[in-house]
Every structure is written in C-alpha cells, then in structure tokens.
Amino acid sequence: xxxxxxxxxxxxxxxxxxxxxxxxxxxxxxxxxxxxxxxxxxxxxxxxxxxxxxxxxxxxxxxxxxxxxxxxxxxxxxxxxxxxxxxxxxxxxxxxxxxxxxxxxxxxxxxxxxxxxxxxxxxxxxxxxxxxxxxxx
Numbered sequence: 662x663x664x665x666x667x668x669x670x671x672x673x674x675x676x677x678x679x680x681x682x683x684x685x686x687x688x689x690x691x692x693x694x695x696x697x698x699x700x701x702x703x704x705x706x707x708x709x710x711x712x713x714x715x716x717x718x719x720x721x722x723x724x725x726x727x728x729x730x731x732x733x734x735x736x737x738x739x740x741x742x743x744x745x746x747x748x749x750x751x752x753x754x755x756x757x758x759x760x761x762x763x764x765x766x767x768x769x770x771x772x773x774x775x776x777x778x779x780x781x782x783x784x785x786x787x788x789x790x791x792x793x794x795x796x797x798x
Contacts, residue, residue: 664774666699666781669762673703674750676738677711686712686768690720694727696774702732702754706745710735732757761785770795 671693677683686703693701705712712733721728734754751765762784772793780791 663698664696664778666697666777668760668785669697669764669777669781670700670702670758670760671764671766672751672754672758673701673766673768674745674747674754675703675705675712675768676707676745677705677716678707682768683711683715687716687719689766689768689771690716690731691723692771694720694724694730697777698730700730700732700758700760702734702757704734704736704750704754706736706738706750708738708740 673686673689675682675686677686690701690703693699703712710733713735717728717733720731734757736750755763762781764780772795776793780793783791
C-alpha cells in the first residue's frame with residue numbers, strides 16, 4: 662500500500678547529460694511513484710528527449726499504472742545557449758500544479774521515507790515552507 666502524499670506534487674527540471682543522470686532520474690521517479698500516492702511534473706530541456714526515449718519506457722515497466730501520475734514536458738533548447746534556467750523552469754512547472762504542496766526536487770536525491778511524510782505533515786500544519794538538507798556520501 663502506498664503512502665498518501667496526494668496533497669503534494671514533485672517538480673523536477675532536468676537535462677540528462679550523462680548515463681549517471683539517466684539512471685538517477687529513473688530511480689527517483691520509480692521510487693516516488695512506487696512508494697507514494699503523489700504526482701510528478703518533470704520538465705526536460707535539451708535538444709532531444711532522452712527521458713522520452715530511454716527513461717520513460719523503463720519507468721512504465723516498473724510502476725505500471727502509476728505512470729499516470731507522471732507528467733513529462735519537453736522543451737527544445739537553443740543549441741547555442743548552454744545555460745540551464747532552473748528558476749524559470751520551476752516557475753513554469755508551479756503554474757501546472759494542482760496540489761497545495763509542491764516539492765522542488767532534485768533527480769539526484771533519495772531521502773528516508775519518513776522525511777517526505779514529515780514534510781507533508783509540516784506543510785499541512787503550521788508551516789508554509791519546509792527545507793530539507795542532505796549530504797552526499
């Protein structure tokens with residue numbers, strides 16, 4: 662049975678420039694969709710959609726019908742502009758959210774399950790913002 666995070670949407674801006682990043686985004690999406698009843702909006706910015714071609718089929722195979730909670734948006738980038746406009750992409754994804762809680766999420770991070778649950782409880786309680794820090798091991 663999945664943990665109820667239905668009041669939350671994870672927004673993830675991404676450019677998949679390495680096999681490590683590809684593996685991480687697959688892992689994170691599978692973990693979130695398999696563990697929680699939640700939504701993900703993933704915006705990929707690049708010349709071609711690596712996510713659509715390589716990640717999405719693997720995620721669909723792993724999570725089945727939960728894939729319906731994943732929205733993938735692809736934006737073709739200007740080949741001469743190598744800047745990743747993270748804040749602009751986050752703001753665009755925020756406009757698409759229909760939940761009260763939004764998690765600005767990084768595709769290279771997995772946290773203990775209780776961290777997600779506690780953050781949602783805090784946001785539905787007396788807090789307007791919860792920041793979770795982590796360290797790389």
